[in-house]
Amino acid sequence: MASASWLDIDEDSPFSIDNIPFGVISHNSRLADRQVAVAVGEYAILLQELVNGGALSQCPDIQPHLDCLRQPSLNDFASLGRPLHQTFRLYLRDLLRADTPYPGQLRDNRQLRNRAFFFRSDCANHVPMIIGDYTDFYAGVNHARNVGTLFRGAQNALQPNYMHLPVGYHGRASSIRPSGCPIRRPAGQILPAPEAAAPVHSASRKLDMELEMAAFLCKGNGPDGRPISIAEASSHIFGYVLMNDWSARDIQAWEYVPLGPFNSKNFATTISPWIVLADALEPHRCQSTTQRPVESALLPYLDEKSAPTFHDIPLSVRLEYPIHSEAGSNDKATTTITDTNASHLMYSFPQMLVHHTVGGCEMRVGDLLGSGTISGDTAGSLGSLLEMTDNGKTPLKLDDSVGSQRTFLEDGDEVVMTGKAGSKGAYIGFGDCRGIIVPAY
Missing domain, CATH: 3.90.850.10 (Fumarylacetoacetase-like, C-terminal domain)
Known part of the structure; x- marks a missing residue:
C-alpha cells in the first residue's frame, strides 16, 4: 500500500516516499559544491541541511554518524551497513508522511524546507560513490x-x-x-x-x-x-x-x-x-x-x-x-x-x-x-x-x-x-x- 505524503508527489513518479534513493548533487547556482541528497518526487533534499536544521534529531541511530551526510560522496554512509541504512531511510519516510510523527522537524519548518529542498531539474547529478573497482x-x-x-x-x-x-x-x-x-x-x-x-x-x-x-x-x-x-x-x-x-x-x-x-x-x-x-x-x-x-x-x-x-x-x-x-x-x-x-x-x-x-x-x-x-x-x-x-x-x-x-x-x-x-x-x-x-x- 502506498504511503501518503504531505508533499505533492505525482503518482507516476519513480521517487515515492516508499523509495527515497540516495545520490550526490550540486545545485546549478553552485556546481562545485557536491552534497549528499535523496530524491523524493520532483525534489532533491540536501541531507546536510537536514543535519544543520535539526530535522534528524529524533533518529538516535544516525546521531554518531552525521558527518557521513556532509561528505561529497556516499562511501562513508554506505559503510555504516544495511541495518542503519534501513533505519535512516524509514526515518526519512516518516518525516515525509502525511501523518508524520515529527511535524515540527520538517513539515512545519518552512525555513528549513527552503534551504533543503531543490527541484531536481535545477541540479546536476554526479557519480554517487568513489568507485575503486x-x-x-x-x-x-x-x-x-x-x-x-x-x-x-x-x-x-x-x-x-x-x-x-x-x-x-x-x-x-x-x-x-x-x-x-x-x-x-x-x-x-x-x-x-x-x-x-x-x-x-x-x-x-x-x-x-x-x-x-x-x-x-x-x-x-x-x-x-x-x-x-x-x-x-x-x-x-x-x-x-x-x-x-x-x-x-x-x-x-x-x-x-x-x-x-x-x-x-x-x-x-x-x-x-x-x-x-x-x-x-x-x-x-x-x-x-x-x-x-x-x-x-x-x-x-x-x-x-x-x-x-x-x-x-x-x-x-x-x-x-x-x-x-x-x-x-x-x-x-x-x-x-x-x-x-x-x-x-x-x-x-x-x-x-x-x-x-x-x-x-x-x-x-x-x-x-x-x-x-x-x-x-x-x-x-x-x-x-x-x-x-x-x-x-x-x-x-x-x-x-x-x-x-x-x-x-x-x-x-x-x-x-x-x-x-x-x-x-x-x-x-x-x-x-x-x-x-x-x-x-
Whole structure:
C-alpha cells in the first residue's frame, strides 16, 4: 500500500516516499559544491541541511554518524551497513508522511524546507560513490545465448562454463559517467571486412548500448580477501542503479581474442544517478524467470537454495533521435525499443559477489558490479542493438513519419533507460539513465 505524503508527489513518479534513493548533487547556482541528497518526487533534499536544521534529531541511530551526510560522496554512509541504512531511510519516510510523527522537524519548518529542498531539474547529478573497482558480468542468459548464436551457431551458443559460474571481466572505473553526460563515439582498430588482411584505424561504425543493472557495495571482505559466503553476500550490497555498458562492436570483434574486451568497452559506462537502497527493493524480490538445466547444478558455494534474490523490475529503453522533415526542419522523435525485466538474469548479484571473492579478491566499499545485458526471450525485450538487428543485418524500424531505421547508434541519438518496480503511488524507481552520442574526436 502506498504511503501518503504531505508533499505533492505525482503518482507516476519513480521517487515515492516508499523509495527515497540516495545520490550526490550540486545545485546549478553552485556546481562545485557536491552534497549528499535523496530524491523524493520532483525534489532533491540536501541531507546536510537536514543535519544543520535539526530535522534528524529524533533518529538516535544516525546521531554518531552525521558527518557521513556532509561528505561529497556516499562511501562513508554506505559503510555504516544495511541495518542503519534501513533505519535512516524509514526515518526519512516518516518525516515525509502525511501523518508524520515529527511535524515540527520538517513539515512545519518552512525555513528549513527552503534551504533543503531543490527541484531536481535545477541540479546536476554526479557519480554517487568513489568507485575503486568496477566489474561487469555476463549474467543475462538470453543475451549470452543470442550473441553466442550470432557468432558460433545455436549448437555452440553458450560456452561450457556458462551454466556453472557467472562470467565477468574487470572494467574501467574511471569511465563511469552519471546520467546525462554526452558519450563520445570511440575510435580504434577495426577489421573493415571479414576477408581483410589488416585492420584500419577508424571511428566505430557499430556503436551499441547494453541495458544492465548494477550494484554498489557497502562492505568489503578485509585486506586478506576472505571469500564471502552466499549466506552473507546480500549484506554487502548497498543498492542498485541502472547501467548502460556502451559497446563498440566492431572494435570489440577485432580485439577481444584472446583476453576479452578492452578499448571497445573502456570509453564510457553510464549509470543512473540515484542509488535505490537494497532494502527498498526487498518487497520486489522474486525468482529468476530463466530456468537452469537440471544437469547444470551449481557448486555449493554458489547455491542460494532457491532463495528469491532476483528482482521484479520492469525495464525499458527508448531512443530519442533527430529526424529531418521534407520542409527542412530538424525535429526529434522517440521510439521505445525494449521492454524487459530484471528477473531475466541467470545469476543474482549475491552470486556474482560470491564468485568474485572465491579466489581471494579483495572487495571494497564503493565497488560496482554490473549484471551484463538483460534480454528477455521475445523480439521486443532484447537489451542491445546487436541482438535486435542481427549484428546489423536487419535494420530496426523506428516509430516516426519518415521511416527512420537503425542498425547501430548514430551521432545525435540519445539512449534513455528507465525502470521502476511496484505500482502507482508507490513506485521504487531509478530515474533516467541517459546519454547522447556525439561525434568522434
